[in-house]
Amino acid sequence: MxxxxxxxxxxxxxxxxxxxxxxxxxxxxxxxxxxxxxxxxxxxxxxxxxxxxxxxxxxxxxxxxxxxxRxxxxxxxxxxxxxxxxxxxxxxxxxxxxxxxxxxxxGRSEFSLEFASRSDTGPNIFFDVTNTTTTKARTGIQRVVRELSRELQGSSAVENIVYVAYSRADKKFKRVALDDDEFVELNDAAQVCFDRGDVYFDVDGSWGDAVSRWPLYRTLREAGVRILNVHYDAAPILFPMYSHPITVLRFLEHFFAASNFSDTFVCISEAVRRDYIKIAEQLKGRCAPTTVMPLGNVFSALDASDEKIPVEVSKFSRERFVLFVGTVEPRKNYSLLIRNLDMFKQLGLKVILVGKKGWESDEVIDRLAEAQKAGNFLWLQNATDGVLKHLYETCYLYVSVAHYEGYGLPVLEALSYGCAVVTSDGGALEEVGRGYTLSFRLDDEQGLARTVSALVADPQRYDQLKANVSKFHAPVWSDAIAKVHEVLRAYLPCDRHGIDWQTLQLVYISIRPESLQRSLLSLKKFGHLGAVVVLTSEAMKGAVEAVLASLGVAGVVLCDEDLFVGEEIPADHQERNFQLRKRLYGNAAIEPVFLSLDDDAILLKPLPANHYGDQQNYKGYYYFSSMAKWRASPFGMTSYDEGQWRTSALLTAHGYGDKSFSAHQPQIIEKRLVQEIYSEYANCVAGGVDEWSLYFNVCLNRYSNRFCAVPVTTLNWPEDYSSWMPGWFASEVHYMNYYPGNDSANDPSAGLLNYAAAYDKYHAQRLIGGVAKPMTLAVTDDNVVAGLPGLWIDINVNQVMAGVGYRIYAGDAVVVDGSRDVQAVSPRAPLKVKMPLEPGEYELCVFWVESGSQISSASVLVFPWRQALQGA
Incomplete structure (x- = not known):
């Protein structure tokens, strides 16, 4: 990655x-x-x-x-x-x-995190409020942080919420509490201790914080802590010229880390969510799962009725005036206001701007100051809540001309006070207006003037607009809290009904009717009663439908071509499988929870009732502990090999584990989650990834409250241990991977005994080989390899070499000639050498097949297998 x-x-x-x-x-x-x-x-x-x-x-x-x-x-x-x-x-x-x-x-600060197990308590929800704690700011994002925290403190829906802030002096996160509307560090607050399964909720404007988010997020992710972000907007990316250059740089750094590590982007509007998804698509990078949390409106509820209004404001507001609210900064587009001041005057409208001086050009500031001297314009930089409330209640019209708003709380407040509202089409302003406002296009220079002029010229239309606004009901902070609870519940322990595998839908990919029939028969034999969905080719659809009909199975048959309408089906095996399953799992025919499998899966015996999960966890079955350690055959690298490494690189780059779950047996899948994860990484899977391994490794981290991993053995996967060796042989084997011509298909019991014996033998060889000195492919006299009679051993290499062969000698006689099957070796494809059939000492010569030049040599020790010692 x-x-x-x-x-x-x-x-x-x-x-x-x-x-x-x-x-x-x-x-x-x-x-x-x-x-x-x-x-x-x-x-x-x-x-x-x-x-x-x-x-x-x-x-x-x-x-x-x-x-x-910074x-x-x-x-x-x-x-x-x-x-x-x-x-x-x-x-x-x-x-x-x-x-x-x-x-x-x-300056940018280092940090330390402490991790420890808290098995006696549920997961903690850590709300990072560092920026609000440090800056003491009370508007914009910091206002949202305070409101969310205040509401959550009074809620019992989610337990174990802990407010934290970074302490520069201690270089660690410490607990804080909201006291009299300010966050303060608790007395004797110890360093915050994280545990696997905790949730870190970055709710603040943390791009202004001293702790770099990339290393922080990565450390948390690798420790199994789930990461959530409130995403306010992407204005510094979409409109960087309207933000301070330092804010742009900091935000780019923060956004990049959050987009790559966040488990959920909680966006404050649909517009913000659409913008984020569009950016992710443009970057061809990961797109974090998203949801929308509507912000609340509390201003209308403030008790400021007794506040005395300054004479200047009272006198100015007796005539009809237009109200603007927001910090004076380029994004608010007050240069458009300046260009229209004469228009407002001609219409008999005064203008009041409420907003502190922010990062803005001297030219705009000077022109606002000059306009105030002219008498038709008033700029209030430090208006109290009471003054603002008065202005909302008395204004003729509220206007926002912003280039972009992720939400636009002042618009919400103005509507709550029954104001007639006109906004630009910048960002979420029209969305927040919810049909109760008039809007104009920012690309129309005369749009504002025409909209306001038409409203003033038509009193009946103005009255209708005001009457319509009287029906407006603003969202409240309890709505936002309800969304926070909904998001958090997905990461908290929960009970579900037991999973009855016999009624789960089976979802196949198959173009082999005979194999499909064999697999379905084995599952029906041991009690499966659920429906079946089969994805096949157009050419095989009739034959597949005949199989289902012959077995009396209720099913739906879909075709590859229907899922790739207007698109070319990938030729690469791994990419084709991923893209097929991605499209298939989103189909309306797929049930919320199902078993995904291929037609070579054969059930050998009854399954335990909790085989696929219990009341807390789904069980994902993995056969290899790390895809990064997967080794290809030197006789030919496959699409599957490439897919294992590609999937490992993608997962580990984002801080996940990389177990391989393509275990050649059915796996339980939750439709909503698999769609979430496949969509999340859709931009990152060029060339194809292992679809089951991507799903389960992400779920094991993100939904550790709902998933667990179980090592598994599948009969005939691998078909022969000379190909590769898993790290274990499970005590129970329930499934077989069918290979045509394999004796196990006719007698699974005998096949399983032979398979276990073969594993035992290869495992012994692995132990023997581990005792000998590792061989290196260089000309030296002290290489030693060891193994058992007739078995293959793997010799790891640290460079790429094609055209390699070997011979094993007993004296001058060749006992094993490995020059006929030329090998291409690399760190990911070890040299494979077959041991002589008889115990003893031999010599190995590794050479370039074309030239005959020697690459390396080794002493070979072949030990007798124990059956021979026992006369077996």
Missing amino acids: EFKDNAKALFRLAGGNCTSGAEVDFFSWSEAAVDAVAAICCGETFANLGLSRVNDKEEVVHLVYYYYL RLADPGAIERLRVRDRAGLVEYCQAAILRSEEYSLQ
């Missing part, structure tokens, strides 16, 4: 959305500098940023500043450092910053 390429794509996407490069200079940085930014996003250490490849001295200084201080260098620093030689510049800047007071107080 090339995260750095994906991070660079995010950086370029934001740069492409920036209509004025002069306002965000770093979008014109060199490729080497962008590589360094991507490395920071991916949590690389300072030494691994590749700054030696960055030639531009100004870029170097900015990058060092951003890495340590801001760009100020012009003064650039001027001071511009005269220094490029050599040693990185080290000079680094040393100066590390000695600075700013770094100790505000």
